[in-house]
Amino acid sequence: MRLPFFFLISSLIFSVSASDLEDVAQSREWNLLLHYRSSKSEVDSGAFFLAPQGPVDPLAELKENIAAANDRRRVGFNKEEFECAFPARAQFLIDQRLIQKREVRCERLQKFEQQMGAMQIWMIFAASFPNNPASVFGHTFLRIKTHPEKMTPDLLDYGINFAANTPGTDGTLAYAWKGLMGGYKGYYSITPFYEKVLEYSEVESRDMWEFELPLSPMERKRFLLHLWELLNNSWFDYYFLDENCSYQLFWPINYARPSLKLIDSKAFFWTPAETVRKLFDQFNSFEKTKNRMSVKARFILQKENLESRDRESLNAIIANEKKIEDEESADVCNAYLAYLEWQKSKSGKLDQAQFDKALKARSLLPIKAPPEFETPLSNPLLAHDSRLVGLKVNKDWASVDLAPFSHHQLKRDGGFIPFSEFEFFKANIRYEYDQKKWSLNRFDYFHVSALNAVDSLDRALSWRVNIASDQRSHFVEGGAGYGFGFWNQQALAYSLLKAEVHFLNHGEKRWSPGPSLEVGLVQRFHRLKNRLKSELLYSEFIREWSSSIATGYSLNRNQVLSFEALHTYGLDKKSKSDSIVLGFEHSF
Template sequence: MFRTLLPVLLALASFAVQAAPRHDPASLQTLAEHPYWISLGHYQRSLLGGWRSYIDDPAFFLAADGERLPLAELQATLESLHADPALGDDHVQCRYPSRTRWLRDQLGLTELPAVECAEYDTWYADIDPHSTVLVFPDAYLNSPSSMFGHTLLRIDRADMQGNGTALLSYALNFGAMVGEMDNSILYAWKGLAGGYPGQFSLLPYRDKISEYSSLENRDLWEYQLDLTPEETGRMIEHVWELRQIRFDYFFFDENCSFRLLELLEIARPGLRLTDQFPLTAIPADTVRAVKEAGMITEVNYRPSREKELLARAEPLDADELRLARALAADTRLLQGSACQALPAERQALVQETSYRLLRYQAVNRERDPDNAARSYELLQAINRNPPPRLEIDIPPLPEDGHESRTWQLAAGTQDHLAFAEYGLRMAYHDLNDNLDGFPLGAQIELGKLRVRQYEGNHWQLEELGLISIRSLTPRHALLKPWSWQVETGLERVAGKDGRQQLVGHLNGGGGFTWQLGDGLLAYGLATLRVEHHPDVAAKLSPAAGFDSGLLWRNGAGNMLLEAQADYFHNGEVRRRIGLTQQLELSRDLGLRLSAQRQFSQWANPQNELMLQLRWYYY
């Protein structure tokens, strides 16, 4: 009889040892509302009260309602911490090391069973986190996903400090999981609407360097943070908990930068970085927030491969540029008369330009033996006749640019009718805005509202812009990028009987931009437009047209001279010519003078003159 009962008694004894102790409900409620527990669950206050986690993956939560109830998730975690150690890597102590450590410290859980977490221990030892670098790949004009810039974290080991081996570090990145067939326009739309899931990834930093500085031609800014080894380790500990866990991804708020701010709050409890971004989280703004928190100790700049190529090619004349392009295609020309006739110092510049062009063209392509052979031959020529060291001026820091949200106050006249205009733009930058920290020719605007008050106290909604993107990337003798634009929203246009009508529209276009001089761009785009006009019988009115202009960076600011035309299927022709000059009063203050003349078959030509004060405040 005793032998029969012995296994049962042993099982009951084992259960008694492993059972979770009872804790005071009031203490658990206090812990569940502790800022650190809220951070570990990525909770936020919902609009209707209570909590909601940013994490949209049920696999992250132990409690059925853990996404909404931090207390339920805490209780489920406490119960699971005492589970059978034989679970090994599947034990909650192994799956959630951050939760385990924090609850052990808060509640003095000395009786927890000892669990061997082989998978986690190996992973953590391989990363060996010691210090953290915030990396900002700068804006890249020809990709809508990159026109805001991006942020990621570099995790360095202790033995990598100061020895130049940062490429062996790990990159901690949060990004959208994009379908292979999604084009740029679809990516922009789905990114705005939350159509992509987002995930954290941890991979060698050298891979990210290749992706951003070579594949996407983006400058890199590296900001050394003052996180201690303990704080860096605490952050990586939590990253383990987020493996394969999905978040919703949105371009303007729940994006790469916002997610990394959450991790920094895990690393250093008490930081209030995410609170500063309730609506939008523009990467440059988040870098500014980290800087203002006093966390940056050093800044390092890495120019992109494209910038290095163009900087090396800058001293070359037109004939030398043609020769450099020809050499990249046929290195036998190294012994040709055109190359041999050049002075040695000019040959050196041409040869290195050709080599950089060849390596630039090879990026993101399968290895080509012929390309490799030409690269090697050019490299040999460079070794025999080396050019001077390439010096690239460091541009203004991206976080030193203007704030992203803009208030606008204007006064003007429209055909002798005076008006005041009040405007707000949620984000981010247009072609005329203060330029420091931004590339010339880039525009991306979100949530633009303009309301006018005419004489006689007549109020009118002038524009409600959802999104406007323009990428004016100049062509070069060596590189031939496209320029493009897309815009949608509501705006006022000419209607019948001289009335102004509010129409919904979607338009876009593509073409080319040319660099005419230092800070002077000329562009020409073919455009397509679709709109819903109340005065037209058809629900949708299509039009083809053009958009052309000059963008000049001058001593006062940016000036834009632009001519546009739309030719509608119903015979209507709509044209506009405008001139706008921004005066940069300070980093976050601008004064804008604009004049335009509009033509339409439905109304007399209309002239408008406006003076606008722009305050960049958030």
């Protein structure tokens, strides 16, 4: 019986011409299903392929899939029938008339489809979290609406995530190195959506933006079947810069609608905000957009919108100088309820007695429509693009800035945490007019800073970390301090006490550690950003004081004009220099 069956399979394969099979193997859908890029798959798990040469040979993988389906072979990580392990591939082969449709009982797949529902698919953007270097760019994942919107709340939906599987024993440096070099395995996973809301919106106080993808029922079905294949049979070498949590979400979406060009161009670095922007550009729009404000942001906005008298009353209630039962303002009661929820997110415990008193006090007051707040700046669609090219000039030199990612204090805050900076692998190449030559003036490997305003309720630290090289030395600096907001949080004054270690390029003694103090003021007003900064560095071989005033004006989302006046004074050699620099930056 085995020999006739072999000839049956052979006849099915060879009834299609070799050229037809080659056309199918090179088709866009087949390449999307196998995650091929230039005939090499980005999937690294063996269970995802049936042919030994499948990762690099689409035709060999196609033939082996046809044979596995007709041979009723048990395949994949869970050793299931072909239609159960790879339902999207099976449907593709049926549509291409390369295999025949047959009844197969796939209990796990059927349960998955019923559980997911896929009434809607949403891209979720969790805003950046500067207090964790791994989350400074934000995070993206997907939400699958399990049932019609009116039947179940969003919190009962499922989140689809792609992330690196990291052991808890790795430190920050090991995490960064392995993340850059593909040292972790990345997996797709399913998590109850309420757990994601708890993690991002409540515990980490991050705004969440939700964008519904305009996919048809058939496209959502295709998405779900391919997602099943990825969840059960794949893992990837995880690269922090390109093959990361944002980029990998493109693949099942692109298979759902092959006409999209989400994965056609691969950037050196994919940020979560760019993922949302690219989806918006490809779909031309989103069906719906929602903002799920963090508990901290809700409280701060409610507090800032209070009249001065009501704000004093709220502060008195929080300080236990006034009872909530005596409050006569609905706005104050609402703000106090938001405050209690914020405190719960920090401590994990709700002051139930006070919460009940606040609810009772609020119930006795007239119903009032909630205030309308301005759209938070954390919306990723407001963010500038990540890559940078810039030009700076002054009387002695001209320079070019290049970086795969750059956001600094003179750029618009849209899509980013206000007063934050993130720059990676930024090169400043300078041309000296008198010497008539180009040279690498400075290279910033890693620069992250977060300036936070403190008040009586939140004592968040401001901090900065920078690893860089210039013509004088290679150096590492890091420090922390406090910032104080004013002008309705449109300006922030700060001070940072830092430690710096310089490895000098010249001289017998190379190491020059020492403390430094930085004070500054950053102000934002629509398109205009201003910064005053003064810094004192005192080490064994470098003792200097510098101060600067800088202004940035955003012409549009991606272009900035800048002006900076800088004064540097050497404390030991009594030398000084002054410089005025004009600049233009373009993000793309």
